[in-house]
Amino acid sequence: MSALIPEDSAPETPVPRPPKRTRRWFLRSLLGLGTLAAAGKGVDYLLPRTICRPGEWHGPRTDHFDGMYFHNVAEPAPSADYGSAPILRWLKDRLHRGEYPKIERNAHTPQLSERVTARHWEVTMVNHSTMLVRLEDYTILTDPVWSDYTSPIQGIGPRRTRPPGIAWENLPHIDICLLSHDHYDHFDADTLRLLEQRDHPLFILPLGLRSLLEYHTGSNVRVAEKDWWERVQLPRLTVHLTPARHWSKRYRTAETANRSLWCGFYLVGHSGVRLYFAGDSARTRWFTRIRERLGAPDVALLPIGAYKPDWIRAHHTGPADAVDALLELRAEQGIACHFGTWQLANDGYEETLADLKKALNRRGVPLQRFIAPDNGQTLSNLVPASDTRV
Numbered sequence: 001m002s003a004l005i006p007e008d009s010a011p012e013t014p015v016p017r018p019p020k021r022t023r024r025w026f027l028r029s030l031l032g033l034g035t036l037a038a039a040g041k042g043v044d045y046l047l048p049r050t051i052c053r054p055g056e057w058h059g060p061r062t063d064h065f066d067g068m069y070f071h072n073v074a075e076p077a078p079s080a081d082y083g084s085a086p087i088l089r090w091l092k093d094r095l096h097r098g099e100y101p102k103i104e105r106n107a108h109t110p111q112l113s114e115r116v117t118a119r120h121w122e123v124t125m126v127n128h129s130t131m132l133v134r135l136e137d138y139t140i141l142t143d144p145v146w147s148d149y150t151s152p153i154q155g156i157g158p159r160r161t162r163p164p165g166i167a168w169e170n171l172p173h174i175d176i177c178l179l180s181h182d183h184y185d186h187f188d189a190d191t192l193r194l195l196e197q198r199d200h201p202l203f204i205l206p207l208g209l210r211s212l213l214e215y216h217t218g219s220n221v222r223v224a225e226k227d228w229w230e231r232v233q234l235p236r237l238t239v240h241l242t243p244a245r246h247w248s249k250r251y252r253t254a255e256t257a258n259r260s261l262w263c264g265f266y267l268v269g270h271s272g273v274r275l276y277f278a279g280d281s282a283r284t285r286w287f288t289r290i291r292e293r294l295g296a297p298d299v300a301l302l303p304i305g306a307y308k309p310d311w312i313r314a315h316h317t318g319p320a321d322a323v324d325a326l327l328e329l330r331a332e333q334g335i336a337c338h339f340g341t342w343q344l345a346n347d348g349y350e351e352t353l354a355d356l357k358k359a360l361n362r363r364g365v366p367l368q369r370f371i372a373p374d375n376g377q378t379l380s381n382l383v384p385a386s387d388t389r390v
Contacts, residue, residue, distance in 0.1 A: 044253060051152045051189075052251040053215060055182055055260030057208035064228065064243075069258045070208070072245050075285050093309040098348020102161045108376035110166055118271035121299055122380040125373040126165045127341035129186055129280070131301055132172075136236045136269035140176045142277050142301070143186040144195060150185040150342050152250070157184070158342040161349075165376030168194070178239070179205040180279025181262035182212060182248045185342060189216040196221055204232050204239050208248075208260025228263060229293075236270040242290050244281035246315055266294050276329065277301040280338060282314055283321040287328040298381065300331035304356055304372065305339030308347040318347070319356035323363050326370055334370035335379055 048054065061067050110124045116134040124132040126144075133140040146168050151157025174195060180186055187209075195201065196217040203213060203223050210225040224232045224239075232239040242264040249257040264279040276290065276297040291297075302325055307318030316338075317325060326334040339352050347355075353372055360367055373379060 048251045048253065048256045053212065054250050054256045055208035055212040057260060070261045071258060093346055097346040098351045100161050100343040100349045106163060106165055106374060106376040108374045110376055111378040119273050120382055121273055121275055122378060123299065123301065123335055124165060124378040125375055127375050129303065129337045131337060132166060133275065135267060135273060135275055136271065138175045138237055139172050140178060141174045142178045143180055144177060144191045145185060145188040146191045147188050152184065158344055160341055161343065162341055162375055174199045174201045177201045177203045178265045178277060179203060179209055180264065181246060182209060182250050182260050185344060186280065193217050206241055206261035206263040212260065238268045240266040240294060242266050243286040244279050245284035245286065246280050246282065266290060274298050276331065278303060281317060283317055287325045291329045296330035299333040299335060300326060300329050301335050301337050302326060303338030304336040305347060305352055306345040308345055312345050319352060320359040323359040323365060323370060327363065336370065336372035340375060
C-alpha cells in the first residue's frame with residue numbers, strides 16, 4: 001500500500017543554480033582582477049627600484065630636511081595659494097590647452113665664440129632648461145636632455161616638438177654639468193650616461209642626486225654634491241647652490257617623492273662676472289635673498305613655461321612671475337628657459353611669448369632685457385641683446 005501525499009503539501013522547489021558558463025565567467029573575472037592587482041603591486045615594487053628610482057640622502061635634519069624627505073621652507077604664499085587639483089579638474093583644464101606647433105628645423109644656428117674669457121658670458125639655448133653656458137673659459141651644460149621624450153621610457157610621455165638647438169655630434173667638450181633636480185625634463189638618464197662616457201665632466205648637484213646619477217652612469221662619475229648655500233670652488237670659478245621652491249619625484253608614489261633636493265646655481269667668475277640659473281622654481285622670496293647674499297647677477301636664466309592652469313604655479317614660474325624674479329634679482333640681462341620644446345602644461349608656445357611681452361610692458365621693462373630665445377640661438381654680452389620675436 002503506497003503512502004498518501006497530504007493535499008496541503010507540495011513538492012520541494014529546487015534551488016536555482018547559476019549556469020556553469022556564468023560561474024566560469026565570474027571566476028575568470030576574479031582571477032583577472034587578482035592578476036591585475038598583483039601586476040600593479042609588482043610594478044609599484046619594481047619601477048621605483050629600477051628605471052624610476054629616486055635619489056637618496058642620509059644626514060642631519062635641517063630646516064628643509066626631516067631626516068628622510070626634503071621639503072620647502074615655510075614662507076608666505078608668493079601671490080596666491082594655488083594648491084593642487086583633483087583629476088577631474090585636471091581633465092577639464094586640458095580642454096583649454098594651447099597649441100605647441102611642431103617644427104622640423106630650428107630657425108637659429110649656434111654662434112659659438114672661439115673662446116670666452118674674463119668678464120664675458122655666452123649662453124646658447126639647446127632646449128627647455130638645457131643651456132650651453134660659456135664662462136671664464138669653462139663650457140657648462142645645464143639639465144641636459146637630448147631624448148625625444150621626457151619620460152623614463154622613450155615612446156611614452158611628453159614628446160619633443162622641435163630639434164635640439166645643438167646636435168649631439170656638434171656639442172663641444174663639456175667641463176661642468178649642473179643638475180638642478182630629478183624630474184625627467186631636467187634629469188635625462190640616457191643623455192647623462194652618454195655625456196659621462198664622452199666627456200667625464202664634473203657633475204654639480206644637490207643632496208641626494210649622487211646616488212641616482214651613479215645608478216645610471218656608474219660609480220666613476222665625478223660629483224660635487226652640495227646643500228643650499230654651499231659652494232664648489234674651482235680655478236677661476238665658484239659655483240653656489242641656491243634655494244628654490246619646487247619638489248622632486250620620479251614615480252607616482254608619495255614614498256618616493258622628495259628623497260633628493262632641488263636647487264638653482266649661482267656662478268661667479270674670477271673676473272667678477274655673475275650668472276644665475278634658477279633650475280625650476282615657483283614664485284618665492286628666495287630670489288630676493290639670493291641677490292642680497294650673492295649680489296645682482298649679470299645674467300639670469302629664468303623659467304617661464306608650464307604655468308597654466310593657475311594651480312600649477314604652486315611649483316612653477318610663469319612669465320609674470322619670472323619678470324618679478326628678474327627685478328628682484330636686479331639682473332642686468334634675463335634669458336628665458338623651461339619652455340619651447342615639450343608641452344608640460346596647458347600654456348601654448350606663442351601664448352607664453354605673448355604673456356612674457358605683456359608682463360614686461362606692464363612692469364616697464366625693455367623687451368631686450370629679458371629674451372626668450374629659440375632653440376639654437378646664442379646670446380652674449382659681447383653682442384647687444386636683441387629679440388624680434390617678442
